[in-house]
Amino acid sequence: MSSNRVAIRATGEAFEVGGREFILDAAIRQQVSIPYSCRNGTCRSCISTVIEGDVQQHDVDDCLISPAELAANQRLVCLATAKGEVVIEPLRKLPRR
Numbered sequence: 001m002s003s004n005r006v007a008i009r010a011t012g013e014a015f016e017v018g019g020r021e022f023i024l025d026a027a028i029r030q031q032v033s034i035p036y037s038c039r040n041g042t043c044r045s046c047i048s049t050v051i052e053g054d055v056q057q058h059d060v061d062d063c064l065i066s067p068a069e070l071a072a073n074q075r076l077v078c079l080a081t082a083k084g085e086v087v088i089e090p091l092r093k094l095p096r097r
């Protein structure tokens with residue numbers, strides 16, 4: 001199965017995402033920190049800007065992301081798959097460890 005590489009701009013962390021795997025699921029599996037809560041497109045905790053590359057947003061009708069946010073390259077990565085190499089930046093920041 002093909003996989004793609006996703007990087008987080010602010011931290012420089014990178015991880016592999018399976019072709020049909022949601023970006024957040026891959027990050028959690030590889031212990032890369034992205035803010036999240038619901039994992040189903042309703043809490044908006046995981047909203048991220050796609051800086052480079054392209055991602056596919058799934059279940060757009062059921063999840064809470066606006067056309068304006070989509071136009072600004074923002075995606076809910078709990079319901080998004082990577083289309084090639086991608087760099088993202090979560091809008092919410094995790095608390096410092």
Ligand code: FES
Pocket residue numbers: 035036037038039040041042043044045046047076077078079
């Ligand atoms: S984790 Fe809740 S919208 Fe993505």
